[in-house]
Amino acid sequence: MRAVWIVFWREVTVRLKNWRFWLGTLSFPLLIFLVVALPALVARFSHEKRLQVLVAGNLPLPQEEGPFRFVPVPQTAVDSLKNLLQTADDLVLLVLPPNPVESEICTLYTAFSLSSEKMQDLKAILTEVFRAYRQEALRVTSDDILKVLTPPRLQVYKVSAEGATRYSAGLATAVGIFIGIALFILLVGAGYQILASVLEEKSNRLVEYMLLAADPGHILQGKILSGLVLSVFQVVVWGLAVLLGGGATFSSTLANDTQQSQRLMEAMQDQAYAVPWGWVVIFLIAGLLLYTFLYAAAGAASDSVTELSPLSQALQWPLILSVMVLPTLAASGEGPVITVLSYFPLTSPIYMPVRLIASEVPGWEAVVSLGILVLTLVGAYRFATKIYQHALLLYGQKLPWKAIWQILRG
Amino acid sequence: MVLEVQQLSRSFRTTQGVVKALEGATFTVPDGVIAGLLGPNGSGKTTLMRLVMRILPMEKGEILFDGRPIADLDRRAIGYMPEERGLYPKATIYEQLRYLLRLKGFSAEVAQREIQTWGERLGILSYIHRPAKTLSKGMQQKAQLTLALAGNPRFLLLDEPFSGLDPINAQEVEQLLRSLREPGRLILLSTHRLEQVDELCDYIVLIHRGRILLAGHTAKLKRQYWDQRYFIETEAPVASLRWPEGASWQALSAHSAEAVLSPALSGQALLQGILTQTAVRVFYEKLPTVKEIFLRAVQSHNL
Numbered sequence: 001m002r003a004v005w006i007v008f009w010r011e012v013t014v015r016l017k018n019w020r021f022w023l024g025t026l027s028f029p030l031l032i033f034l035v036v037a038l039p040a041l042v043a044r045f046s047h048e049k050r051l052q053v054l055v056a057g058n059l060p061l062p063q064e065e066g067p068f069r070f071v072p073v074p075q076t077a078v079d080s081l082k083n084l085l086q087t088a089d090d091l092v093l094l095v096l097p098p099n100p101v102e103s104e105i106c107t108l109y110t111a112f113s114l115s116s117e118k119m120q121d122l123k124a125i126l127t128e129v130f131r132a133y134r135q136e137a138l139r140v141t142s143d144d145i146l147k148v149l150t151p152p153r154l155q156v157y158k159v160s161a162e163g164a165t166r167y168s169a170g171l172a173t174a175v176g177i178f179i180g181i182a183l184f185i186l187l188v189g190a191g192y193q194i195l196a197s198v199l200e201e202k203s204n205r206l207v208e209y210m211l212l213a214a215d216p217g218h219i220l221q222g223k224i225l226s227g228l229v230l231s232v233f234q235v236v237v238w239g240l241a242v243l244l245g246g247g248a249t250f251s252s253t254l255a256n257d258t259q260q261s262q263r264l265m266e267a268m269q270d271q272a273y274a275v276p277w278g279w280v281v282i283f284l285i286a287g288l289l290l291y292t293f294l295y296a297a298a299g300a301a302s303d304s305v306t307e308l309s310p311l312s313q314a315l316q317w318p319l320i321l322s323v324m325v326l327p328t329l330a331a332s333g334e335g336p337v338i339t340v341l342s343y344f345p346l347t348s349p350i351y352m353p354v355r356l357i358a359s360e361v362p363g364w365e366a367v368v369s370l371g372i373l374v375l376t377l378v379g380a381y382r383f384a385t386k387i388y389q390h391a392l393l394l395y396g397q398k399l400p401w402k403a404i405w406q407i408l409r410g
Numbered sequence: 411m412v413l414e415v416q417q418l419s420r421s422f423r424t425t426q427g428v429v430k431a432l433e434g435a436t437f438t439v440p441d442g443v444i445a446g447l448l449g450p451n452g453s454g455k456t457t458l459m460r461l462v463m464r465i466l467p468m469e470k471g472e473i474l475f476d477g478r479p480i481a482d483l484d485r486r487a488i489g490y491m492p493e494e495r496g497l498y499p500k501a502t503i504y505e506q507l508r509y510l511l512r513l514k515g516f517s518a519e520v521a522q523r524e525i526q527t528w529g530e531r532l533g534i535l536s537y538i539h540r541p542a543k544t545l546s547k548g549m550q551q552k553a554q555l556t557l558a559l560a561g562n563p564r565f566l567l568l569d570e571p572f573s574g575l576d577p578i579n580a581q582e583v584e585q586l587l588r589s590l591r592e593p594g595r596l597i598l599l600s601t602h603r604l605e606q607v608d609e610l611c612d613y614i615v616l617i618h619r620g621r622i623l624l625a626g627h628t629a630k631l632k633r634q635y636w637d638q639r640y641f642i643e644t645e646a647p648v649a650s651l652r653w654p655e656g657a658s659w660q661a662l663s664a665h666s667a668e669a670v671l672s673p674a675l676s677g678q679a680l681l682q683g684i685l686t687q688t689a690v691r692v693f694y695e696k697l698p699t700v701k702e703i704f705l706r707a708v709q710s711h712n713l
Contacts, residue, residue: 006513014501205496206510209557211465212490213514389467 003214007222029241057096085111180354190227191295198299216389224292280353287349293380297387318346345376412441418471431457437625442593446611447600454620455600489563493570499543524560548579568599604701623707632697638671639696646688654683
């Protein structure tokens with residue numbers, strides 16, 4: 001264990017002294033600022049279009065509130081109005097439950113993506129209206145209603161020529177995608193850090209001395225542990241940057257509208273509570289371990305940064321695929337591709353947390369996915385240590401699949 | 411005997427099939443010597459060294475040190491300089507020596523002391539705080555040697571220690587190795603340049619195509635492989651002399667020759683026969699070089 005600690009400490013200190021590590025750590029918050037905060041700042045100075053909400057139901061909604069204008073329509077016209085939605089870019093259809101005391105599900109049909117802010121605003125208005133209606137109907141105090149009845153849930157359907165398909169609500173999807181991107185960057189970053197570290201020692205011909213000095217398993221564990229700790233450190237930095245930077249930006253954006261600002265903050269807090277952080281952390285750690293094992297093996301099987309083994313190239317594909325599919329999640333929330341990716345061990349560390357955040361996934365699915373991931377993890381560790389121990393001494397060559405297979409056979 | 415290698419075999423699977431790197435290698439080496447593991451490129455020297463160092467897992471056979479499995483020997487008692495050697499290019503020599511020694515099991519204090527001791531002896535202290543990439547190959551090699559020598563190991567293995575060194579640095583390393591030769595310590599070095607270690611190694615292990623051809627004290631082997639060859643330098647031209655029966659000779663210059671005698675003719679008889687004709691300036695037994703022993707051993711093993 002002493003060797004693990006010595007390798008760990010060196011890896012951490014060397015990387016903390018490296019400007020590339022800090023560039024990688026700090027560029028992500030900057031990217032988030034550009035993607036999230038900048039549009040919000042721009043939106044502050046731009047005129048926001050008012051949304052026409054066609055309402056089918058009996059609740060007494062206000063005529064106008066915030067960015068919405070509510071227009072009552074008969075329940076019988078719902079189907080024909082769905083077709084009308086595609087002809088306008090400011091029209092949505094809201095179908096309220098027939099009995100708002102018994103049911104809380106409201107359905108929103110839209111032909112375009114709604115911003116997370118609008119979704120939260122609408123939900124806040126509906127919550128108020130539901131509360132008032134139930135108070136009146138049940139003749140109880142506001143506090144009692146909160147205890148007894150659940151606030152309304154907004155199910156959103158995107159309308160297109162093919163019909164209406166459900167997609168996840170705005171903020172949940174945004175948070176899901178944000179965490180998905182963060183997981184992706186972490187997995188790639190940690191993987192490449194390990195690959196570079198292994199490759200440096202191999203190409204500098206230091207490994208032979210190191211293998212005499214310590215057990216190869218301990219050296220590998222030290223490297224993997226350092227990758228894990230540094231990745232967690234990056235997560236903390238990113239989290240703080242998002243909280244501080246994002247909070248400050250939204251506060252300044254909504255400085256003139258304290259009510260809206262408060263609503264948004266509440267919505268974000270609600271969303272933060274809704275994120276299954278336990279699952280996110282478990283999948284993050286399992287994913288980091290899996291990718292660091294595999295990238296360590298890939299580094300050992302390569303000869304230099306320009307002569308990477310086929311294994312390292314193969315590892316990139318699931319991650320690239322993950323990023324390509326993420327926008328699909330934004331559009332539909334669910335689908336067979338995303339479900340498959342959430343079970344496939346090389347992509348499940350990204351997709352199962354994203355699914356858990358953005359849509360309703362039964363707990364057993366997460367357990368099964370994690371089980372597959374853990375089994376793969378055990379196999380990957382054995383694979384990595386074997387490749388690491390054998391391929392490190394094969395200088396001047398990148399190993400083809402056949403050679404990797406021969407090493408595994410012993 | 412300090413090092414005993416018994417029936418050691420190792421093969422590798424490659425894309426071209428199974429390659430036998432070592433086949434039943436058996437030899438012993440005593441302590442207090444500089445032993446040369448000698449053989450051409452690809453003969454199995456590095457594989458043997460890696461097996462002794464436990465860097466490669468053993469397939470078959472046994473390696474004992476002081477009668478106990480080599481695996482029982484403390485890592486700190488072994489000094490190793492691999493053939494494929496290098497350093498972290500951006501780290502200073504001091505940083506990496508300290509790290510690698512600590513990895514080997516030395517405490518921070520001992521590591522620092524050893525770096526100071528051996529660094530001073532090898533003359534690396536003047537550049538110890540410079541990054542490795544700013545140093546010449548000879549300087550880097552001395553740093554690697556410091557790493558191998560730190561802790562004053564009982565068992566020192568040096569794989570091709572002279573490769574890449576200029577003659578001056580090679581001589582320095584040679585002198586250092588001689589100074590380290592003492593009872594209780596075994597220095598085993600490998601090289602494919604047989605002529606380089608003729609005078610340095612007092613024990614040799616010859617390896618060819620994964621098989622041990624010979625192992626023993628250099629002086630004894632030289633005597634064993636000596637073919638009654640003499641060197642003679644005379645006043646008169648060697649071509650004008652009458653050579654005794656049983657002596658086949660070859661002129662090396664006008665006044666010097668090399669003579670190989672039949673078992674019936676002794677060196678003393680040859681000298682007396684020549685002295686009756688001319689004055690003899692130089693006369694000595696010409697023992698075979700390590701390279702000649704190697705070639706003869708290869709021939710006799712029909713390899």
